[in-house]
Amino acid sequence: MKEAPDAPDTPVAPVVTAVTRISASVEDVWRALLAFDQYEQWHPVLSFDARPEQVVVGAEIPGRVSGGDTAEQDVTMRIVEVEAPCRLAWEGGSLDTILGRHSFVLAAQPDGATELTESEEFFGAAAAELVPTLGELTKEYSRYGAALGARVEGPSG
Template identity: 85%
Template sequence: MNAGTDGTGRKQIVQEAPIVTAVTRISAPVEDVWRVLVAFDQYAQWHPVLSLDAKPEQVVVGAEIPGRRSGGDSGQQDVTMRIVYVQAPHRLAWEGGSLDAILGRHSFVLTPQPDGTTELTDSEEFFGAAVAELVPTLGQLREEYSRYGAALQARVEGLSG
């Protein structure tokens, strides 16, 4: 937590949003990784828990991506993400959830490496009224995101190899 003043001399407490990050090295160029990342209608073929119902041409800010998340305590649940940032083929960000409970801002950053591989940084920042309940599970979420990165890696490398 950072403490500052709010202009009246009173201390203001700013709590940083919890964030989960996983980094994966993929043996393929950024453009190949991007093609798989934005082929939303094919997520069910490689992603361990996410099935999406949108086409790659819907990769524009404001587009909504409906889908389903399976596994975990809640079983299968419908989800809708809204794209909030696109910088093809290097960065994609979407949000899902609600500030009344938990809102997640998920970002994928693809960084080309000198050896022709791609570094994927998969992060999610959490906000909302119930975000404190999420904090004890951040380590488990980090492991899950590493698993998602490995699944994307296997999909991309399988297609290009």
Template identity: 70%
Template sequence: MKQTPLVATAVTRISAPVEAVWRVVVALDGWAQWHPAVSLDARAEEVVVGAEISGRVSDGDGAEQEVTLRIVEVEAPRRLVWEGGSLDAVLGRHSFVLTPQPDGTTEFTDSEEFLGATPAEIIPALDQLRETYAQYGDALRVRVEGLTD
């Protein structure tokens, strides 16, 4: 029986074209400049399928956790997907989708699917994750719009 993933999603409208948003999203080594919880160690040219990216995730209280993410999909300038974790516990598949809008803005969708042996542990945190991803989207919006002004 196929497992249905648990999903947390947030959508943010950014007043900039898709290409401008994409440049900030794939400049992984610059995430620490705008993202409140993630710091990654990879340049844009390293964003290719199969690449393993190391970094750190903070919990907001000063504690950091080392992470390794594997890029599983790149469709420039519209979609980036990476995975982290394990199906033995919880595997997170995080996607960033950029959709151009008729008015020249970008709809940015930040979504994560959780799969694995124990994803039900995530259920109580899904609403909080949605709020957190909305905050991350807003931080990206501020960064991109600040660069394009």
């Protein structure tokens, strides 16, 4: 966990981070990340209804989360940061319960591969309840990174 920025009296925000090596260029991984309408073909729990017309700060992407311990849930992710082709971040949820700020950072490696760092920081009234599950969530995020890697590295990548 880390402290919330610029708020010394604010409780720490639980954070999940997973790093995955993908044998593909940053540009190829970036294209797969932005193909929101294709997430259901590779992502274990997340699908989106469509791509936004533009991937810009403020764009909203409706979708759903399914699988795991909870029933299918409609979600809307709002893009909060875009630095093509190396960083994408979105938020979903509510501060009344849990708001997640999810980020993807892509770093080119000397051999042409990509290091994907996928993180999510949790805020809101119920965020502290996630602390006991951070280990399991980290495993899940590693699974998401592996699924993206398989998508990009695969024959249709």
